[in-house]
Amino acid sequence: MSQTRHVPVMLQRCLDLLAPALEAPGPQRPVVVDCTLGLGGHSEALLSSFPSAHLIALDRDKEALRLSGERLAPYGDRATLVHAVYDELPEVLARLGVPKVQGVLFDLGVSSMQLDEADRGFAYAQDAPLDMRMDQTAGISAAEVLNTYPPGELVRILRAYGEEKQAKRIVSAIVREREKEPFSNSARLVELIRDSLPQAAKRTGGNPAKRTFQALRIEVNGELAVLERAIPAAVQSLAVGGRIAVLSYHSLEDRLVKQVFAAGAATTAPPGLPVVPERYQPRLKLLTRGAELPTEEEVAENRRAAPARLRGAQRIREEER
Numbered sequence: 001m002s003q004t005r006h007v008p009v010m011l012q013r014c015l016d017l018l019a020p021a022l023e024a025p026g027p028q029r030p031v032v033v034d035c036t037l038g039l040g041g042h043s044e045a046l047l048s049s050f051p052s053a054h055l056i057a058l059d060r061d062k063e064a065l066r067l068s069g070e071r072l073a074p075y076g077d078r079a080t081l082v083h084a085v086y087d088e089l090p091e092v093l094a095r096l097g098v099p100k101v102q103g104v105l106f107d108l109g110v111s112s113m114q115l116d117e118a119d120r121g122f123a124y125a126q127d128a129p130l131d132m133r134m135d136q137t138a139g140i141s142a143a144e145v146l147n148t149y150p151p152g153e154l155v156r157i158l159r160a161y162g163e164e165k166q167a168k169r170i171v172s173a174i175v176r177e178r179e180k181e182p183f184s185n186s187a188r189l190v191e192l193i194r195d196s197l198p199q200a201a202k203r204t205g206g207n208p209a210k211r212t213f214q215a216l217r218i219e220v221n222g223e224l225a226v227l228e229r230a231i232p233a234a235v236q237s238l239a240v241g242g243r244i245a246v247l248s249y250h251s252l253e254d255r256l257v258k259q260v261f262a263a264g265a266a267t268t269a270p271p272g273l274p275v276v277p278e279r280y281q282p283r284l285k286l287l288t289r290g291a292e293l294p295t296e297e298e299v300a301e302n303r304r305a306a307p308a309r310l311r312g313a314q315r316i317r318e319e320e321r
Contacts, residue, residue, distance in 0.1 A: 007302040008041030009107065010294050010310050015049050017287055017312040018103040021243040022050040029054055032092075032103035032251070035086035035234065040068030042107055043046065047075045051104075055079045056096065058086050060135040060221075085318045087229040093237055100239035106246040108253050127187035132213075132220045142216040146189070147182040151175050161224070161252065162215030169196050170212060186213075193274065215252065224252060231260040238315035243287065244310045254291055254309045261286060261313045283319070287312035 008014075030053045034043045037059040047055055055078060059065050071287045082092050082151050086106065093101070130143040149157070151171050157189045158167035173196040174183075183189055190209040197208050218224055234244055248254040264284030269276045291309035299306045 007304075008045065009247055009302065009305045009308045010292075010298065011042065011045055013292065013310060014042060014105060014247070015045060017245045017310075018046070018105065019050070021241055021314070022046075022053050024102070024241060024268045031056060031098055032105070033058070033089065033101050033234070033237070034105050034107075035089060035230065036105075037068050037081065038064055038107065040064075040071045042078065042105055043068065044071060044075075046103075047072065047078060047107070048200050049268040050252050053078070056092065056098070056101075057081050058084045058089065058092060060085045062137065063133070081266060085226055086253045087226045087228075087231050087233060089237060090231065096133055100242065101237050102239055102242045104234045104238065104242070106230070106234070106244075106248075108223075108246070108248045121140055127185055130183055130186055130189065130216075132217045134221050137241035138218065139222075142220050145216055146174060147178050156211055157219045158215045160215075161218040162211035162213075163251070164211040164215065166197055169198075172196075189276055218252075224256065227253060228254055231293045232256055233254050235260065235264055235313070235315065236319070242315045244315075245310065248291075248309050248311075254311070258291070259313050264313065278317075283315065283317045283318055284313045285316045287314055 018032065022032055024030070030050070032046050032053050032055055034055060034057040036045065037043055037057040038061075040057070043055055043057050046053065055072075055075070057068065057072075057079065058079075060069070062083060065083055069081055072081070080096065084092050089104075093099070099190065115236070130141060130146065132142040133139050145157075146154075154171045154174065155167045158164040158170060164170065172195055173192050173298065174189075177188075177192055189212070190207075191214055193209045238244060246257045248257055261284060265282045265286050266302070267276055267280050267282055269280035273280075288311050291311050293310075294305040294308050
């Protein structure tokens with residue numbers, strides 16, 4: 001499988017955001033964590049751009065770890081690759097004996113490899129088994145969700161994770177069809193969604209199956225629950241002066257990142273204090289104004305960059321004990 005097709009999203013901007021923390025002089029070599037290794041595009045750029053840095057890279061997908069391991073082999077022991085979900089970062093760092101890190105990068109969503117390998121079932125544009133598990137050794141598949149979840153729960157998932165306005169209509173068609181024959185492949189689901197939507201809904205926003213597939217993927221992999229734990233844990237792992245950059249691809253992820261960063265950048269002092277004591281001071285400084293978007297040139301070059309939103313923050317204070 002070729003590595004060339006994988007174009008890391010907003011790569012230079014991510015490197016620029018992290019650079020001050022990874023280039024700062026210090027007694028120890030800086031440690032940077034790539035929480036979403038994928039095919040290793042961002043990781044390789046971090047290793048080549050910051051020659052003194054040590055990389056710790058996490059992925060729940062064993063195939064991604066294998067391919068990236070080959071790609072990053074030239075960097076020898078400067079790269080430590082770990083099979084883990086990114087909310088397991090505190091355990092991974094403890095196991096490696098790393099108390100604090102200087103940089104953390106998240107590139108959320110589905111990796112190019114998962115989208116491009118048809119049999120993983122992530123893409124709605126080609127027929128494939130409805131799997132969608134990022135770690136194929138654990139958890140339940142998208143087919144099991146479709147075939148076994150009660151209708152009310154399916155409606156909740158499509159609305160909450162896919163922001164699908166036609167959730168009830170789609171789910172009643174799914175329930176009707178699964179009684180005849182359980183779902184196993186993506187083409188049948190795509191066709192059913194097309195057939196169950198009103199004409200007006202089909203005319204907007206690309207493939208009408210997109211929102212349902214996103215919702216199933218988030219449910220199967222517990223993505224939002226994992227992210228809710230992972231972002232605060234990553235902020236916690238940063239040394240003072242350390243920086244975090246997060247690329248997200250839909251509003252649910254971006255909202256979560258925004259909330260964690262905003263809370264860290266706010267004072268927690270009761271109102272009306274003439275002087276704010278140290279323990280109430282913000283722990284984070286925001287490095288981006290709102291969410292930064294990819295340039296038009298980048299989107300023209302790499303269509304997967306189109307929905308990307310980038311936020312960055314810097315750790316400016318220790319936690320109070």
